[in-house]
Amino acid sequence: MSADPNYKLLLDSLSTAVVVVNSKLEIGYLNPTAEALLAVSGERILKSPVTNFFLETESAIAAMEDAVRYQHHYTKRRAKWQLHNGQLITVDYSVTPLQDPPGLALEIQPLDRLLRISREEAVISAQETTRNLVRGLAHEIKNPLGGIRGAAQLLSRELPNPQLHEYTDVIIDESDRLRNLVDRMLGPRQLPKWAKINIHEVLERVATLISAENIGSDQSHKVTLKRDYDPSIPQLPGDQELLIQSVLNIVRNAMQALSESATPGATITLRTRIQRQFSIGRQSYPLVCRIDILDNGPGIPPEIIEDIFYPMISGRAEGSGLGLAISQQLINQHNGLIECESRPGNTIFSIYLPMEISHAET
Structure with a gap:
């Protein structure tokens, strides 16, 4: 990389994180986007093992070693990396073998922001759908509740035995309780x-x-x-x-x-x-x-x-x-x-x- 400043200038300007490692998986170059993603300073970590700065599974490291050995390209989706500072990130990354000198180029796309946006949109959409469902359900419940309550009040006036009012009072109280529950489900209206x-x-x-x-x-x-x-x-x-x-x-x-x-x-x-x-x-x-x-x-x-x-x-x-x-x-x-x-x-x-x-x- 250092031999061709034009390539370095190009890679430094990319919004994609790029890390280049040698055959021992030691860092030879990383662009500013990769520095920001991995929370490291590029000049200080050159020739350090890449595994010092993000930790995945042992099989993932073995796959990188095999990519150097057998010169094959692969892409991994939604990998979970733990950075040196303990932060967990989710990334897609592609591994491309290099021949002269032997090594790998890692192109890394962070997914946390996209996943977060997708999750938030799903939450907001689900909340709106739920509110619409509750509004419709509240209308279907409150209308007959009003009729039940009114009928119980009329019945209470016609009952000859005052002791029977206990039963109509139960109907009225339970109708009020259900109406209040529906109002609470609807939440504040203002x-x-x-x-x-x-x-x-x-x-x-x-x-x-x-x-x-x-x-x-x-x-x-x-x-x-x-x-x-x-x-x-x-x-x-x-x-x-x-x-x-x-x-x-x-x-x-x-x-x-x-x-x-x-x-x-x-x-x-x-x-x-x-x-x-x-x-x-x-x-x-x-x-x-x-x-x-x-x-x-x-x-x-x-x-x-x-x-x-x-x-x-x-x-x-x-x-x-x-x-x-x-x-x-x-x-x-x-x-x-x-x-x-x-x-x-x-x-x-x-x-x-x-x-x-x-x-x-x-």
Whole structure:
């Protein structure tokens, strides 16, 4: 590579990550895109084994050695690499043998952003489909419920024996309960009242409410609330009351899960950060506010982790399965999104809110 500066200039300008290794799989060259992808400095790692900077399976390394030995080309899809800094990335890569001197050229395409966009679009689409289904179902349920309730009230007036009113009261109460359940499934009906808000005021309001609810807990169920704020985050457009409700639903779920599991040292952390050049679905934003709600509880069961934002899905025996669905809907109204990663001892709900929205009335 160093012998022909024209090739180096060409490869340096590519948006595709390119790494060249010798027959011992030692790095001879990597372009700036590859440096950014692998989080390394090219000059410092020359002649170092490529396996020092990303780790795949032993069979994958053996395949590279065979490609050098037998001079064959291959492509691998959706490979999982662990970088030297512990980061996990998903890539497609093609391996091309070189003859003089012998070695390999690796062309690497990172997939994490594309996979994330695809996943977010699926979540947003599924949420919209679910909302439309719930709206239609609510209409079909509430109409006959109104008739049942009205008929029970008329029947109650005509009953000769007052003791029989107990049965009509049950019909009326259960009709009201089902109507309220349907209303909760529909979520808030009002549109956001746009204004410039301080996201930390939202979080502090949630912290105050959660702390008040936590006062009555016995010592073994006490939950510690921690803050990790970035005070430099400017005001952003949003509806403060709707955002409070959205965050409160998530934090309350975390507190209930910690209390029910009697997690030792139960802790919830509220964290804020700025993300730059961040995409939500296919829309790119120069600045996004990320709110993380972390807890060290038992985690969300793997079998429901993909479905927790749908109505009536809950990992708790006493859960209604509506809080997270409503939170996602409220954040969607702010052009944002909620994501979740969970394993025992570490559950993170991340809320992404654009710092600027073109149609917001501020």
